[in-house]
Amino acid sequence: MAHKINDDCIACGSCLPECPVNAISEGDIYAIDAATCTDCAACVGVCPSDAIHQA
């Protein structure tokens, strides 16, 4: 399992420094590398758009 960022992402960057395994990459909307994500959920609470959910 991994977490996923949906279209509600506003590319604010809040989640980026929270990920302990650097699974999040920048873009028009941010993305989580499913192969790297450990499903820790550290990024979920910092997203102001509630765009990060378990895939």
Ligand code: SF4
């Ligand atoms: Fe990184 Fe944890 Fe978010 Fe996965 S759930 S992208 S490991 S912070």
